[in-house]
Amino acid sequence: MRLTDDEKAMLDGAEGRAVAAAMDLLVRYGNALGAERLCETRNVAGTTTQPSPAKTALFEEGGWAKAFAVISLDCDDDIDMPQMKVPTCQLQHGFGDEALGIMPYGKRNIEIQADAESFYSEKGVNVLATCTPYQVGNLPTYGEHIAWMESSAVVFANSVLGARTNCEGGASTGSASITGRIPCWGNHLVENRYGTHLLESSLRMTGFQDWGMFGYFVGDVVQEARPVMVGDLGQPDLADLKHFGAAAASSGGVEMFHIPGRTPDAPTLEAAFGGRSLPDAVHYGERERREIYESLNAIGDTEEVDFVLIGCPHASLEQIQVVARLLDGRRLASGTELWVMTPRALRTVADRNGWTATIERAGGRVLTDSCPAMSRVAPVGTKVFATDSAKQAHYLPAILGIEAWFGTTEECVSAAVTGRWRGSLAPAEVVR
Template sequence: MHLTKDEERILKGEYGEGTQKAMELLVAIGDAYDAEKMIPVSRAHAASSGQEGDLYFVELLANGGARCKVPTSTNPVYDIEYFHNLFDFIPKDEAEVARRVMEAYKRVGATLSWSCVPYLAENIPLYGETVAFSESSATPYVNSVIGARTNREAAQSALAAGVVGKTPKYGLLVKENRKGTHLVKVQTALKDEFDYTLLGYYVGKQIGYGTPVFTGVTRQPSTEELINFCAMSNVSGAISMFYIPGFTVEAQTVKEAFQGDAPQDKITVTSRELKRACEELQTTSGKIDFVMLGCPHYTLKQVKEVARLLEGKKIHDGVSFWVCTSATTKMLAERTGYVDIIERAGGHVVVDTCIDEPCWIAYKNKVGMTDSPKCAYYRRFKDVIVSRLQDCIEAAIKGK
């Protein structure tokens, strides 16, 4: 991969050891993908976690004096103060890893958003921007809904791009690589967020790695429906981009989405496929111990709906109820009274927190219910029921 004189100086360590380590990773990726050169990025999102694989690299860069050159937001870890006030059996060594991760991201000058949906508030790309976003919903959302350009980054490569301000030019940063691969014919009504959740899970599993192009979608999907599709298609598959011609921004026709090529394969989705996908996600039924919502982090609209469904009601004494969201969303939800309603019902609204963290160890041998196959996949608990939000609320009140 060709490097400019300035990039060569970074690689030699003239800008500090931490920035050098970031450049070494980017050059290795560029060489692996036969990239001809590096190109500037305007922003990045690192899918940080409170786990050791993330800790090693961010501390390596921080200890070497690296600082983010472009805005670089962060994925959730967990709200250490909140959870340690509630639970006294979170493993101390794992809690220390989480603390060190959060401190190291602060030292490299990242935007401490601790949210898996940064593209809604804290770090919003514009159409046509080149960025480096990791996180399962973020990559396809940024490529498809916003029309910016990003590869399917790892937490480490996204952070490295944020530090250097550049990334190798390969993959989805090249127009011809953004063409559709599979034609998906939707032959059922997609009524709500949960239908898009199931659509994402089913299509991801059928395609694996690819770029689906959808027909049969008859109305503009909502922000939440698109977020759910993006996240769940990367639970069962690896979908970094998709097209819904007429509704997503980059192609107005099927022909344009495929750049004139024929699809590699065709898939038909009816209500039967969505029903089977839902059935496949269940591992139990009956009594539940907790409800977990917000994977990906809930938007203000979703928190409002939880409050509406819980207003004047009480969560069952034997059920814990959790809503994960961003600090930005919780602040607005507090101002508008939604958090008060949920807390009066007996629920928790928590920020900065991912489902896949050691703070949930209290539920290791419990039965959970969620509206998210992604939450079910991480499953920091024994068994799971996956269903619509309304069903989750009803079960939280009844205990089953």
């Protein structure tokens, strides 16, 4: 790997032992990937403050500096923890104080996490605590090299914002945060951002349930490749593209997609493929839509619903407003809980607009910082849950061993109010 003079100086210890260890990790990482150089970055999103069992054990042994050295730098030495060199934010992590008494999430976990937040925020980590940092202020510009974790955030950044990142891990983001460097390979290179598969839909997407199902289909077809979608799809909004990308990254490993005329790297179909010849199109129609819906509901069997989950990826203000409107003047069924997951910054706005109060009057909760899949918790006794997220319908049954129902937001709120699942697939809007 070719290093600049500044990078060689960091590797040789000019900026301290921690930075030298970080550069050593990044060089080894880049060489393993076949990267020829490092990219400069000023935008890192990782999970530094999230106390995993391994981090907690290291913290109790030698403090957070020790945990950072081992987990983020692959370094067993006792070193001082430096300030972040570039803007660095914390993605979602465990639940905070507001979770006490609401969910089975240990008080000790909350205390350790608060301690980690205090330590790392003093070192320059911005604790956004959300899987959707782009909703609360971390909005990279087109063409910017960034170093992000979290599959749904990565696919949104690459595809919708036109930033450039691979799906990084705790070590690479930790090292990037104190060096401002990340290996320049994969999605950082223009030639690796062109489409590989063409998918043609004969259906118009009429909401984010449709976008979620379409994304789940696309991810299953292309796996880790780069799909290009064509057809009269309709005009997606932020929630639509958020759910499409999250679903595609769950059923496959999609880190970038193109919708010609909608996403910034694909002004035209030809541009999406970099001028290369177009592959044969894979069709998405009524039969495929029905099959995806049935597969997402294949784990549901019992109609009694204990738990309704909305907000994966974290809900936007518009989504919270919709839930509040649907719950206004109603009450949840006895024995059924509703959690709406959102960034803490958006929770503050929802509080101010009265939406949180409306949801809470109905018996629901607006929660922040994490989600049941990330923290591996659900209401005590949960056997059956319902969600409007294809991503959570994919992951949560495997993580918690519970049944899942997938449907629209309206169907999920109805399940919370009645305690029963009555969802069904609405007819598709076929493009003639």
